[in-house]
Amino acid sequence: MKTSSTILGILGAAAAGAFIGVLFAPDKGSNTRKKIKDKSRDYGDNLKSKFDGIVNTITSNGKEIIEEGKSKLNQVKEDYNTLKDDAKTVKSNY
Template sequence: MKTDKVILGVLGGLAAGAIMGILFAPDKGEKTRKKIKRKSNDYADDLKDKYETALDTISKKYETLKQEGQDLYIEGKSKFDKTKKELENLDIKNLNN
């Protein structure tokens, strides 16, 4: 959700900035268009950077959670195997008595 809000904020800011730039531009048409293009490229680059940062963060968190899950599985399996062995030993001792 947070990423969606960031993207919407950036796009909204881009649109508002472009409109305000056109309305209040003291320059002639071609110069204004170049400024708009430059600003649009700046906003697009900023959006791309934020997207890549978010993607990198998500990937790192995924890998961390994946590793933690594997560690928990190994720990749980080890405890299960130990308990199973103890129960098997108890059954054998009870049969011998």
């Protein structure tokens, strides 16, 4: 999560810098507004792409963790049943 926060911070700073640069550039108002709109769309698409990537990574890792947990739980159940059967066998021998 620390890396994703850093990436989002850098992207946000870059977007703010580009926005300020466009505002102070000597150009017609209509051209400036178009540039702002285009840059905003580009940065928005970029942020959405990064966010989707982070969500996919978290989802993928979450599924792997759940599957690993299920596997471990099944192994513990099998070990418990084996021990229980062994205990019954020892008890019946006495």
